[in-house]
Amino acid sequence: xxxxxxxxxxxxxxxxxxxxxxxxxxxxxxxxxxxxxxxxxxxxxxxxxxxxxxxxxxxxxxxxxxxxxxxxxxxxxxxxxxxxxxxxxxxxxxxxxxxxxxxxxxxxxxxxxxxxxxxxxxxxxxxxxxxxxxxxxxxxxxxxxxxxxxxxxxxxxxxxxxxxxxxxxxxxxxxxxxxxxxxxxxxxxxxxxxxxxxxxxxxxxxxxxxxxxxxxxxxxxxxxxxxxxxxxxxxxxxxxxxxxxxxxxxxxxxxxxxxxxxxxxxxxxxxxxxxxxxxxxxxxxxxxxxxxxxxxxxxxxxxxxxxxxxxxxxxxxxxxxxxxxxxxxxxxxxxxxx
Amino acid sequence: xxxxxxxxxxxxxxxxxxxxxxxxxxxxxxxxxxxxxxxxxxxxxxxxxxxxxxxxxxxxxxxxxxxxxxxxxxxxxxxxxxxxxxxxxxxxxxxxxxxxxxxxxxxxxxxxxxxxxxxxxxxxxxxxxxxxxxxxxxxxxxxxxxxxxxxxxxxxxxxxxxxxxxxxxxxxxxxxx
Ligand SMILES: Cc1cc2nc3c(=O)[nH]c(=O)nc-3n(C[C@H](O)[C@H](O)[C@H](O)COP(=O)(O)OP(=O)(O)OC[C@H]3O[C@@H](n4cnc5c(N)ncnc54)[C@H](O)[C@@H]3O)c2cc1C
Ligand code: SF4
Ligand code: FES
Ligand code: FES
Numbered sequence: 001x002x003x004x005x006x007x008x009x010x011x012x013x014x015x016x017x018x019x020x021x022x023x024x025x026x027x028x029x030x031x032x033x034x035x036x037x038x039x040x041x042x043x044x045x046x047x048x049x050x051x052x053x054x055x056x057x058x059x060x061x062x063x064x065x066x067x068x069x070x071x072x073x074x075x076x077x078x079x080x081x082x083x084x085x086x087x088x089x090x091x092x093x094x095x096x097x098x099x100x101x102x103x104x105x106x107x108x109x110x111x112x113x114x115x116x117x118x119x120x121x122x123x124x125x126x127x128x129x130x131x132x133x134x135x136x137x138x139x140x141x142x143x144x145x146x147x148x149x150x151x152x153x154x155x156x157x158x159x160x161x162x163x164x165x166x167x168x169x170x171x172x173x174x175x176x177x178x179x180x181x182x183x184x185x186x187x188x189x190x191x192x193x194x195x196x197x198x199x200x201x202x203x204x205x206x207x208x209x210x211x212x213x214x215x216x217x218x219x220x221x222x223x224x225x226x227x228x229x230x231x232x233x234x235x236x237x238x239x240x241x242x243x244x245x246x247x248x249x250x251x252x253x254x255x256x257x258x259x260x261x262x263x264x265x266x267x268x269x270x271x272x273x274x275x276x277x278x279x280x281x282x283x284x285x286x287x288x289x290x291x292x293x294x295x296x297x298x299x300x301x302x303x304x305x306x307x308x309x310x311x312x313x314x315x316x317x318x319x320x321x322x323x324x325x326x327x328x329x330x331x332x333x334x335x336x337x338x
Numbered sequence: 339x340x341x342x343x344x345x346x347x348x349x350x351x352x353x354x355x356x357x358x359x360x361x362x363x364x365x366x367x368x369x370x371x372x373x374x375x376x377x378x379x380x381x382x383x384x385x386x387x388x389x390x391x392x393x394x395x396x397x398x399x400x401x402x403x404x405x406x407x408x409x410x411x412x413x414x415x416x417x418x419x420x421x422x423x424x425x426x427x428x429x430x431x432x433x434x435x436x437x438x439x440x441x442x443x444x445x446x447x448x449x450x451x452x453x454x455x456x457x458x459x460x461x462x463x464x465x466x467x468x469x470x471x472x473x474x475x476x477x478x479x480x481x482x483x484x485x486x487x488x489x490x491x492x493x494x495x496x497x498x499x500x501x502x503x504x505x506x507x508x509x510x511x512x513x514x515x
Binding site: 002005006028048050100101106235332333335 | 350352370372392406411412413415467468471473476479481483484486488
């Protein structure tokens with residue numbers, strides 16, 4: 001681990017100032033990803049800005065009936081909050097599908113958005129990796145890529161964003177609130193993470209020196225017609241190979257509104273608004289789900305180890321839509337797939 | 339006393355106040371020292387185990403202000419002013435123990451919930467946290483919410499039995515030794 005110093009501001013303006021004051025300064029929240037990256041010498045901050053004393057731990061009601069989660073609300077506090085569980089069970093379910101109880105107690109809302117990929121090469125500073133060291137190459141394309149992306153990749157990087165929470169947030173049209181040297185702004189969650197293109201080192205659209213202060217989830221009313229279906233190598237405490245966040249509103253026996261985001265298959269939660277729109281008005285039946293899955297997966301390409309994700313994702317989408325329409329969301333403790 | 343790195347590598351040290359198993363500690367640490375290394379190397383509390391050192395096994399589970407967390411992914415400086423309970427302190431969490439063991443410790447013995455014992459301190463701290471959280475209402479939920487603790491010996495079914503029994507009955511039950 002490299003050497004760094006440490007400061008502990010108590011207000012957002014002070015934290016933003018501290019972040020700007022020293023090149024290489026980096027924020028630490030729950031530490032569950034950053035401390036790991038420090039140990040591998042992948043993260044090399046000059047200074048850690050401990051934001052745990054900032055007043056960002058509240059979950060607040062918004063005027064439209066939605067909720068605003070402070071950046072320091074832990075994943076456990078978010079998932080078990082009564083308002084989150086009642087209004088956004090899809091979000092609670094996705095959070096509880098991730099990591100372990102210990103990690104969820106420490107991991108924060110802001111940190112979850114900014115966790116880095118789980119590509120093996122990214123974690124090993126002795127091998128090339130365009131995301132870690134731009135221009136060195138991407139050994140994953142022809143190497144070990146079982147857990148990597150099939151959508152949104154570029155010749156420079158095929159990493160996935162590993163979060164479960166963000167997949168639900170994408171389906172729920174969440175908005176990220178940030179504060180930086182230039183003031184405050186809001187970024188739609190769907191615009192927050194980026195595809196690698198020729199800049200795989202940039203995971204997201206946060207500007208240098210910006211701090212996440214909250215994530216806002218606007219009102220929605222899908223009731224029980226949602227599911228978070230996560231498929232992985234073991235039943236718990238493992239990252240998604242493929243996950244699907246689905247929410248449906250039915251009207252007179254037809255699909256009125258549909259939202260589907262995929263996890264584990266792309267550098268960002270993967271949605272296709274046009275494909276969702278095409279399903280509006282359709283009868284909720286398997287053939288329609290399959291056609292939707294084919295549209296959502298259009299252009300998907302495997303790299304060897306991860307070829308299986310194409311078929312798995314298609315089946316998972318169909319299964320998730322079936323669960324959501326039936327109002328039988330996937331349980332996160334009884335893992336049998338309904 | 340916390341061991342210091344050699345002078346050429348030594349950065350600034352930071353003063354941290356911790357209540358560990360009820361006793362106040364005032365220590366100086368470098369900012370990159372994890373809570374796990376502070377407990378084990380700095381304070382000689384070796385009950386908490388280092389399995390993977392990367393958040394992947396749960397052997398290092400301790401209670402931070404009563405909440406279970408992985409001590410290997412927590413920098414000690416960030417724990418200033420907080421209370422930590424390790425396996426050395428869990429018995430004193432239960433006034434009924436009367437100087438004896440915590441009901442979970444009894445239950446682990448009654449149910450033969452370990453073989454080598456390496457994962458056990460983390461399992462027990464995790465189970466204390468699980469019970470305090472109050473989100474497990476069935477043995478299946480115990481298994482799911484204990485998934486952050488791996489056991490290389492595969493004592494899982496007995497671990498789940500032990501935790502479920504304490505959760506349900508509040509005691510180690512009559513398996514009694
Ligand atoms: C073994 C293991 C298994 C896991 N499994 C899963 C899983 O199945 N699903 C899943 O979704 N996740 C999983 N995780 C990842 C976990 O959810 C993340 O590590 C966690 O959400 C990160 O949050 P944190 O607060 O600990 O972030 P930190 O580690 O503190 O920070 C992460 C990054 O975010 C930055 N940051 C943090 N907060 C802010 C802020 N407010 N503003 C600006 N920058 C900020 C930091 O500088 C750092 O770059 C797993 C982790 C481990 C170790
Ligand atoms: S996929 Fe991305 S993160 Fe993995 S080796 Fe290639 S460039 Fe690095
Ligand atoms: S040693 Fe901390 S989780 Fe394995
Ligand atoms: S008893 Fe040996 S690892 Fe669990």
